[in-house]
Amino acid sequence: MQDGLIAPLGTSRSRRRAHEMTADAIATAIGPSGKIRSTYVHAAALEEVKKLRSLLKDRVTIVESLIAELSPALGVHTGPGTAGLCYFPVQAES
Numbered sequence: 001m002q003d004g005l006i007a008p009l010g011t012s013r014s015r016r017r018a019h020e021m022t023a024d025a026i027a028t029a030i031g032p033s034g035k036i037r038s039t040y041v042h043a044a045a046l047e048e049v050k051k052l053r054s055l056l057k058d059r060v061t062i063v064e065s066l067i068a069e070l071s072p073a074l075g076v077h078t079g080p081g082t083a084g085l086c087y088f089p090v091q092a093e094s
Contacts, residue, residue, distance in 0.1 A: 016051070040066070049085075
């Protein structure tokens with residue numbers, strides 16, 4: 001998101017490369033010692049979400065992870081095969 005609008009991270013020719021770009025962008029955003037909480041969302045694409053989660057956990061520390069199906073209200077706009085994630089950094093405790 002940029003200024004409240006959805007903004008693409010880039011362009012890829014394969015789903016795998018798109019997942020790699022996403023994982024790389026998150027790793028860059030939170031830094032080498034960063035930790036995140038994440039939720040993976042999908043529309044009939046559980047295996048794709050598992051692949052995305054695997055790529056991400058190789059790059060960052062995930063302290064909590066959930067998987068959820070997109071609601072029909074969102075799924076109707078994205079269609080089957082949609083996979084994505086939401087995350088936020090976890091602050092180090094003092």
